[in-house]
Amino acid sequence: MKKTPIKSVVKALLELQNEGKSTTLLGIGPMSHNLLQASFELARDYDFPLMFIASRNQVDMDELGGGYVNSWNQQTFVKAIRNMAKDVNFDGLYYVCRDHGGPWQRDNERNAHLPVKEAMELGKKSYLADIEAGFDLLMIDPTKDPFERGKVVPLKDVIERTVELIEYCEQERKSRNLPEIGYEVGTEETNGGLTSTEVYETFILRLQEELGKKGLPMPTFIVGQTGTLVRRTIQAGKFNFKNAFELAQMAKKYGVGLKEHNGDYLDDVTLLEHIPSNITATNVAPQYGTEETRAYLKLADLEQKLVKHGLIEEASRVKDTLLVHAIKSERWRKWMEGDQVNLSVEEIMKDDTLSLEILDIAGHYTFNNDEVKAEIDKLYENLRKVNIDGQRFVVEYIKRPIRDYVECFNLKGSSTRILSKIQSSQLQGTGVN
Structure with a gap:
C-alpha cells in the first residue's frame, strides 16, 4: 500500500x-x-x-x-x-x-x-x-x-x-x-x-x-x-x-x-x-528515556524486597550499573546548568545526591551498554520467578x-x-x- x-x-x-x-x-x-x-x-x-x-x-x-x-x-x-x-x-x-x-x-x-x-x-x-x-x-x-x-x-x-x-x-x-x-x-x-x-x-x-x-x-x-x-x-x-x-x-x-x-x-x-x-x-x-530509567529503578526496589522476603536469592545490580555508566557517559553535561556542567566524573561519584540526579538525567544513554543489558536481563529473570513480567511493566510505565x-x-x-x-x-x- x-x-x-x-x-x-x-x-x-x-x-x-x-x-x-x-x-x-x-x-x-x-x-x-x-x-x-x-x-x-x-x-x-x-x-x-x-x-x-x-x-x-x-x-x-x-x-x-x-x-x-x-x-x-x-x-x-x-x-x-x-x-x-x-x-x-x-x-x-x-x-x-x-x-x-x-x-x-x-x-x-x-x-x-x-x-x-x-x-x-x-x-x-x-x-x-x-x-x-x-x-x-x-x-x-x-x-x-x-x-x-x-x-x-x-x-x-x-x-x-x-x-x-x-x-x-x-x-x-x-x-x-x-x-x-x-x-x-x-x-x-x-x-x-x-x-x-x-x-x-x-x-x-x-x-x-x-x-x-x-x-x-x-x-x-x-x-x-x-x-x-x-x-x-x-x-x-x-x-x-x-x-x-x-x-x-x-x-x-x-x-x-x-x-x-x-x-x-x-x-x-x-x-x-x-x-x-x-x-x-x-x-x-529525553523525558521518555528518563521514564524508562525510572521504571527500571522501581523494579530494582522491588527486587530488594523480594530478596528480603526470601523469594529470590540475589538481586541484579541494575541500579548501580546504570548509575556508573550514566555518569561515565558524560552526556548529562548537555542538560546541566552553571558550574555543574564542568564537574569531573570523579567529583560526581563522590556526591551521592548528584550521582542519583545524573542517573535520572542520563540513564537512557546507557541502555545499549553490554553490562547494563546483562543486568536488565537478570532483573527480568528474577521477576519471572515470582510471575511478574518486568518488560511489560516498563512498556506500560513509558506509556x-x-x-x-x-x-x-x-x-x-x-x-x-x-x-x-x-x-x-x-x-x-x-x-x-
Missing part, C-alpha cells in the same frame, strides 16, 4: 485547524525497543500518527560512528521500526524522521571544528543514507556551527546551506526514483528564547525565494522557538502562547506547519494550550507520559480524521495529496 506522505498529513492538519479540529502531532525520540513498543501500542489503540525523530548522535551510518541508541544505523533503525509495527499489529500512519541532520550535528564533528566544506559533505553523506533507508522527513539544520559558538549563525549562511542541502537531497531522491519526502528547517538552535514573528517571516520569505529559483519544494515544518527549554529533568522554559499562536499563523500563511522542539516535561495546562495555539507538531525525547500528550494534543482518532480530510480534499481538487 502506498504510504501517505507526511507533507499531505500536515496540509490536512492545517485545513482541520480552520474547521476547529486542531491536532498537534507528537515527535518521539526513539530511545529503546521498549519505547517503540509503547508508542506503537498506544497509536494502535488510540488511532494517531507516529513520528520517530532521531538525531545523528542517536542513529547514523556505521562509518560515521553509528548511534548510541541500540547501535542503530539508518537501515537497522528503519528495520526495527517496521518489525515493531508488525509485532504489535499496527497498520496505521507512522513516519521515520531525521532530527537535527546536517553539518556538525555529531558531537565529534563539532568538537573537531571541521571546516565548512568537510562538515557539509559528511552531513550530505548522512542524509543520503537516510534517504536510501526510507526516511520520511529530514530536518535540515545548519545552525550548529563550531565557529559561531555562543552566537546565532547569520541568517544568510543558514539559508544558503539549507537550500544547498535540500537541493542535494532532492537530486539524490529523484535519481533513485524514491517517494516524496518532507523537510523541516529552522532559524536557530532551540535555546529557550522566542523566535520573533518578524525574523520568522523574513526567513520563510527568503527561503521561499531561494527554493523557488531552483524549483525545490517548500518545507513541511519550520521550527519556531515558543519558550520551551529542557534542563536536568524539568521543563525550565516558559511557554509563550501568544508567540506560539502568531508563529503558527505565520507558518500556515505559507502552507507549512510550526514545529516546536524541547516539548518535554510540560504540564497539562501548557499541553492543552497547544491546541488553540495551532502548533502542528512538538518533539519530545503513561506519552498518553498525557496524546490526550492533551487531541491525537485520539486523528489518523482517521486526517485520512478523511485528505480523501475529501482530493475529491474536491484542493491539492492535498
